[in-house]
Structures are given as structure tokens and as C-alpha cells.
Amino acid sequence: MSDETWERGLQIRREVLGDDYVNRATVVDDFNRDFQRLVSEYCWGYLWGREEHMPRKQRSMNNLCILATLGKWEELELHLHGALRNGVTWEEIRECLMQVAVYAGVPAGVSSMKVARKVLNEAGVVPTGGEG
DSSP states (O other): OOHHHHHHHHHHHHHHHOHHHHHHHTOOOTTTHHHHHHIIIIIIIIITTOTTTSOHHHHHHHHHHHHHHHTOHHHHHHHHHHHHHTTOOHHHHHHHHHHHHHHHOHHHHHHHHHHHHHHHHHHTOSOOOSOO
């Protein structure tokens, strides 16, 4: 891929995940340099850069379902923040995670709702209280 794709990927990655996260994630050394380039170019520059085919909001909701189904809680938390930046409402997040519970299993739904409640409470987007 090109340097243009890499630059576009870093830009989108920053817009969705925030500068603080990207600054921490993209500290590179000989071990992770190629991996970080892969993530920024392929994932963010190529795939997320295809906004004429699918808007960021929809990509965020897809990621929430996929990450919750896979039980990738740390990445789910990160992408919940990104989803909020991309205009996904707490009601839409709830619906994504309810669908995960039906199609991927209630335990995945329970855990993902706990992660989402934490992020939404921290962001001040939904009333506090409760565990899940």
C-alpha cells in the first residue's frame, strides 16, 4: 500500500479512537513497526477509508457486534468510545448488544453490556446505576 493510505489510516484512526490512544498505540520499535503499519494502512486507511461504501457509524456498529461476539472486551471498550465519536447513540449500542446476546449467546451479551455500561457512564451518555 502507499504512504497516502497509511497517512489516511492514521487520520481516520485518530478521529475514531482519539489522539491519546493512537499516540500510545503507535509508539513503534523494531518488533511492532510493521504491525502498526499494517493496522493503520489496511484496517484504517483501506477499509475504514471506504466511506463511500459504508459510513463510519455503521462500521462502528459492526465492530461492536463482532468484538462482543468474539469476547474481545478491551477492544470492545475502545470501539465503544469510537462508536460514540461516530454518532452511535446509546440506544443503538443497546440494540447491537441485544442482537449479540440472541445470536452469539447470552454470556457474550451480559459481558458486553457491562463493558458498555462502564463506557456510557464514563461518557455521561446514559443514566448511571446497575451492573448490566
